[in-house]
Amino acid sequence: MPLRAIVYVSQARAELSLAELDGLMADATAFNRMAGVTGVLMFDGACFLQYLEGPADGLDSVYARVVNARRHHGLRQLASARVQARWFPRWTMASRQIDAQALAAIVDAPWEGLSLEPALAGHGFERLLYTWMGGGGELEPAAVSLGS
Template identity: 45%
Template sequence: MPIRAVAYVSEALDLDAREIDQIVTNAAAFNLQAGVTGVLLFDGIRFLQYIEGPEDGLGIALQRVYGATSHENVIELNRGRVGRRQFPYWSMHWIRVDQMELGKVAISDWTGFARAGYDLHGRITAVDQLSLIVSPHLTT
């Protein structure tokens, strides 16, 4: 079964850590049933989320994303097929990051969800940038 992925950024609406925990707990429970995995970065102002899974499960998860009242101004960075899951370990997990970290990931190259180290111009790819942020949290 092909795996598809979506990455997006959005603006958070005045949420505290407890509210984000609840949103992520609900998303994780849904995603587990839908076969969707992913990670959510939050810098206090913006979200950046990467989610992946089978097309039907991902489609329903995206309906929930677009219908959520916890954020606005959703901008997709990329959507497409991936060869394998990049983040299979969490049905959903959130990580608090600073604005610079989130910004670096957001403006990195999302083309094809590549994970190749560096692109042709010597810049680290978006998925690799995201992996650098996620790696220290894998033991939690």
């Protein structure tokens, strides 16, 4: 079954609480697991950046929930493409707090696909992976909770 991936950025609702963030993570983890979707979520306190991957039907279900969620607005899709394999196979929803400048550097980079081809060096997906790995080369370090 072919895999697809989607990356988007959105603005958090101004009055979003830590308890709501914790609830969002718990709900998303359970739903993503049932849909067969994995990925990561970065949050700078004001913006979300999320990478999701999985089978087309599962990804469509998860992304529909994302689009209709009330905890954020101004959703902008950065990339959507087929992927050869999962980049984050163990996590139905991993999260990390990220510096606003680092998030902006990822979002503002060119987005032309979801691969690490040499021709795409410096593009958004490469920056997303590098930021997630922290330069250590490990794609799936221990997740850090966004909320409490």
